[in-house]
Amino acid sequence: xxxxxxxxxxxxxxxxxxxxxxxxxxxxxxxxxxxxxxxxxxxxxxxxxxxxxxxxxxxxxxxxxxxxxxxxxxxxxxxxxxxxxxxxxxxxxxxxxxxxxxxxxxxxxxxxxxxxxxxxxxxxxxxxxxxxxxxxxxxxxxxxxxxxxxxxxxxxxxxxxxxxxxxxxxxxxxxxxxxxxxxxxxxxxxxxxxxxxxxxxxxxxxxxxxxxxxxxxxxxxxxxxxxxxxxxxxxxxxxxxxx
Amino acid sequence: xxxxxxxxxxxxxxxxxxxxxxxxxxxxxxxxxxxxxxxxxxxxxxxxxxxxxxxxxxxxxxxxxxxxxxxxxxxxxxxxxxxxxxxxxxxxxxxxxxxxxxxxxxxxxxxxxxxxxxxxxxxxxxxxxxxxxxxxxxxxxxxxxxxxxxxxxxxxxxxxxxxxxxxxxxxxxxxxxxxxxxxxxxxxxxxxxxxxxxxxxxxxxxxxxxxxxxxxxxxxxxxxxxxxxxxxxxxxxxxxxxx
Amino acid sequence: xxxxxxxxxxxxxxxxxxxxxxxxxxxxxxxxxxxxxxxxxxxxxxxxxxxxxxxxxxxxxxxxxxxxxxxxxxxxxxxxxxxxxxxxxxxxxxxxxxxxxxxxxxxxxxxxxxxxxxxxxxxxxxxxxxxxxxxxxxxxxxxxxxxxxxxxxxxxxxxxxxxxxxxxxxxxxxxxxxxxxxxxxxxxxxxxxxxxxxxxxxxxxxxxxxxxxxxxxxxxxxxxxxxxxxxxxxxxxxxxxxx
Numbered sequence: 001x002x003x004x005x006x007x008x009x010x011x012x013x014x015x016x017x018x019x020x021x022x023x024x025x026x027x028x029x030x031x032x033x034x035x036x037x038x039x040x041x042x043x044x045x046x047x048x049x050x051x052x053x054x055x056x057x058x059x060x061x062x063x064x065x066x067x068x069x070x071x072x073x074x075x076x077x078x079x080x081x082x083x084x085x086x087x088x089x090x091x092x093x094x095x096x097x098x099x100x101x102x103x104x105x106x107x108x109x110x111x112x113x114x115x116x117x118x119x120x121x122x123x124x125x126x127x128x129x130x131x132x133x134x135x136x137x138x139x140x141x142x143x144x145x146x147x148x149x150x151x152x153x154x155x156x157x158x159x160x161x162x163x164x165x166x167x168x169x170x171x172x173x174x175x176x177x178x179x180x181x182x183x184x185x186x187x188x189x190x191x192x193x194x195x196x197x198x199x200x201x202x203x204x205x206x207x208x209x210x211x212x213x214x215x216x217x218x219x220x221x222x223x224x225x226x227x228x229x230x231x232x233x234x235x236x237x238x239x240x241x242x243x
Numbered sequence: 244x245x246x247x248x249x250x251x252x253x254x255x256x257x258x259x260x261x262x263x264x265x266x267x268x269x270x271x272x273x274x275x276x277x278x279x280x281x282x283x284x285x286x287x288x289x290x291x292x293x294x295x296x297x298x299x300x301x302x303x304x305x306x307x308x309x310x311x312x313x314x315x316x317x318x319x320x321x322x323x324x325x326x327x328x329x330x331x332x333x334x335x336x337x338x339x340x341x342x343x344x345x346x347x348x349x350x351x352x353x354x355x356x357x358x359x360x361x362x363x364x365x366x367x368x369x370x371x372x373x374x375x376x377x378x379x380x381x382x383x384x385x386x387x388x389x390x391x392x393x394x395x396x397x398x399x400x401x402x403x404x405x406x407x408x409x410x411x412x413x414x415x416x417x418x419x420x421x422x423x424x425x426x427x428x429x430x431x432x433x434x435x436x437x438x439x440x441x442x443x444x445x446x447x448x449x450x451x452x453x454x455x456x457x458x459x460x461x462x463x464x465x466x467x468x469x470x471x472x473x474x475x476x477x478x479x480x481x482x483x484x485x486x
Numbered sequence: 487x488x489x490x491x492x493x494x495x496x497x498x499x500x501x502x503x504x505x506x507x508x509x510x511x512x513x514x515x516x517x518x519x520x521x522x523x524x525x526x527x528x529x530x531x532x533x534x535x536x537x538x539x540x541x542x543x544x545x546x547x548x549x550x551x552x553x554x555x556x557x558x559x560x561x562x563x564x565x566x567x568x569x570x571x572x573x574x575x576x577x578x579x580x581x582x583x584x585x586x587x588x589x590x591x592x593x594x595x596x597x598x599x600x601x602x603x604x605x606x607x608x609x610x611x612x613x614x615x616x617x618x619x620x621x622x623x624x625x626x627x628x629x630x631x632x633x634x635x636x637x638x639x640x641x642x643x644x645x646x647x648x649x650x651x652x653x654x655x656x657x658x659x660x661x662x663x664x665x666x667x668x669x670x671x672x673x674x675x676x677x678x679x680x681x682x683x684x685x686x687x688x689x690x691x692x693x694x695x696x697x698x699x700x701x702x703x704x705x706x707x708x709x710x711x712x713x714x715x716x717x718x719x720x721x722x723x724x725x726x727x728x729x
Binding site for chain 1: 261263266269288290306308324326328342344346360362363364367368374389391393409411423
C-alpha cells in the first residue's frame with residue numbers, strides 16, 4: 001500500500017482497529033480525500049478507498065470494501081463482505097446487506113434495500129468497459145436475497161424483486177417480479193402479511209419507521225406458521241442443562 | 244469497538260492473530276460471554292460476537308462472522324466469508340461452506356451441509372422485522388451451491404436441494420428439488436454415483452464417515468468422465484519445466 | 487496458526503500489511519514454499535496458503551483466499567472475498583471478480599473471466615470426496631454475474647455464460663447459454679453492442695487489449711440507453727453544492 005489520502009471524519013465516529021480509510025486505488029486517477037460525516041461506525045476488516053464522500057450515520061459490518069469515487073448519503077448501512085465498486089451514487093437510508101456486489105456506475109436512490117447475496121452487473125459484454133453502467137434502483141425499491149440485476153436497467157420506485165430473480169429489463173414502479181428472467185407477477189399493494197401483523201407496503205415505507213408497528217410486541221419465537229411445523233430435533237449441545 | 248465481552252475457551256484451541264472474540268453487538272441487548280469448547284481452530288479475519296456458545300471441535304476459515312446469540316453444536320466447520328446472523332441454532336457436525344449467509348432465527352439441525360454461496364432469507368416482506376424467521380433445515384439435509392432458501396420453510400431430513408434452486412416452500416424428507424421455484428424431481432435413494440464409487444445417500448449418512456468408503460483409494464486426477472474430455476490447453480507458467 | 491512456509495517473492499512486489507503468505511493448511515499433506523513472480527500486488531486481508539505457485543503480474547483485492555496447491559499463470563487478477571479452493575490450475579490473464587468461489591480441482595485456462603458472485607461446484611453428491619472435480623473452463627470463456635457451474639463439465643472456448651445461469655452440462659465453444667438449467671440461445675459472433683461501440687467478441691479477445699478500441703473516448707456518464715431513462719431522484723447529500 002502506497003500510503004493513504006487524507007481523511008476528514010465527523011463527530012463521534014467509531015472506527016475499529018485495522019480499518020483502512022483513504023486507501024489508494026491503483027487506477028490512474030486523481031486521489032481526493034475521504035470525507036465521512038458524524039456518528040459513523042466502521043467495523044474491523046473494512047476498507048474505504050480515496051475520493052469517497054459519505055454522509056452522517058454511516059454504519060458498516062466487517063470486510064466492507066468501498067472503492068474510490070463513491071458518494072453515499074445519510075444513515076446508510078452496508079454489511080459484511082459487500083463490495084461497492086467505484087463511482088457509484090447512493091442515496092440516504094439505503095441498507096445493503098452481506099455478500100453483495102454493487103458494480104461500478106450504479107445509481108441507488110433513497111430507502112433502497114439490497115438483501116444478502118445480491119449481485120449487480122454493469123457490462124453488457126463482459127470485459128468491455130466502453131458502455132459499462134450499472135442499473136438505476138429507484139427510491140424505496142427492495143431487492144430480494146440472491147437476486148441478480150443486469151446492466152443499464154431501471155428498477156422502479158418501491159418495486160420488489162423476488163429472491164433469486166434475474167432481472168434483465170426495466171421493472172415498473174411498485175411491481176413485484178420473480179423468476180429468471182424476471183417477470184411481473186403482482187403489485188406491491190396486493191401483498192399481504194401472512195401473519196396479518198402489518199400491511200407490508202403502505203406508501204412504500206419502511207415498516208420499521210411506522211410507530212404504530214414498531215410498538216407491536218414481537219412474536220414469540222419460533223414464529224408458528226399456519227401449517228404445522230415440526231419441532232427441531234437437535235443433538236445435545238454443551239450448553240444444555242444436563243452438561 | 245467498545246471493548247469485548249469475556250471469552251471462555253476450551254483446551255487446545257488455536258486462535259489466529261487478529262481474530263476478534265466477544266465482539267459487542269450494537270443491538271441494545273444483554274451481552275453475555277462467549278463460550279467455545281475444546282480443539283477450536285479459528286482463522287485470521289474471523290469475528291465472533293457476544294453471547295455465542297459453541298461446542299467442541301469448531302473450525303473456521305477466514306473472515307467468518309458469527310453474530311451474537313448463536314448456539315452451535317460440536318464438530319462444526321464454517322468457511323471463508325460466511326456470516327451467521329444473530330440468534331440461530333445450529334446442531335452438530337454441520338458444515339457451512341464459503342460465502343454463505345445464514346439469516347437470523349434460522350434453525351440448522353445435525354449433519355447439514357450448506358454449499359458455497361447459499362443465501363438464506365428470513366423476512367417475508369423485506370425490512371419488516373415482525374415475522375422475521377429463517378427456515379428450519381432438518382438433519383442430514385444438503386443444500387447445493389448457490390441455492391436460495393426463503394423464510395419460514397422446512398427442508399426435510401436428508402433432502403437434497405440442487406445447485407441454484409430457489410426454495411419457496413417446504414421440501415419433503417429425502418426429496419431432491421431443483422429449479423426456480425424448486426420442485427421435487429427425485430428421491431435421494433434413487434441417486435447414483437456416475438462413477439459407481441459409492442452409494443451416495445445410504446442412510447443419509449455423510450459418506451466420509453463410512454470406513455469402507457474412506458479407505459477406497461482416491462481416483463486419479465483428473466477424473467475422466469464417461470464422455471470424452473478435452474485436455475486443458477494452458478499457457479506456459481513459470482513452474483513449467485522449461486523455465 | 488502454526489507458522490508459515492517459506493515464501494519466494496519476485497521483484498517489485500507490493501504486499502499490504504496484514505497479508506498472510508505461506509499459511510499452513512490443516513490438511514495432512516506436504517507443505518511446500520510459496521513462489522510468486524514479479525510485480526505482484528496483494529491487498530490487505532488476503533491469505534495465500536502453502537505450495538502455491540503464481541506467475542508475474544499477480545494482483546488481488548482484499549480478503550482473497552488462495553488455498554494450498556494452486557498453480558496460477560501470469561497477469562491474473564482476483565478480487566475481493568473470492569476463495570480459490572485447493573489444487574486448482576489457472577492459466578494466464580485470468581480475471582476472477584468479487585465474491586467468487588472456485589472449487590477444488592477446477593481448471594481455468596487463459597483469458598477466462600469470472601464475474602462477481604460466480605459459484606463453482608465439484609461434488610456430484612455433496613460431502614463425498616471420491617469423485618470431486620471442478621469444471622474445466624476453456625480459454626477465453628466468460629462467466630456472467632452470479633452464474634453457477636456444476637462439477638465435471640467443460641465450458642468451451644470463448645463461450646459466454648449468462649448472468650444467473652445454472653450450467654449443468656458441457657457448453658460448446660463460442661456458445662451463449664442462459665437460464666436454469668442453462669441452454670444454448672446464441673453464438674457469441676451474433677452478439678452486438680447495443681451502443682454500436684465495439685464488436686464484442688471479435689476473435690474472442692478482450693476488447694480492452696485492442697488498441698483501436700481503447701483509444702475510443704469513453705461515453706459520457708450516465709450512458710443513455712435507447713429507451714428513455716428517468717433522472718435519478720437522490721436526496722441531498724453532504725457533498726451537494728448547497729452545503
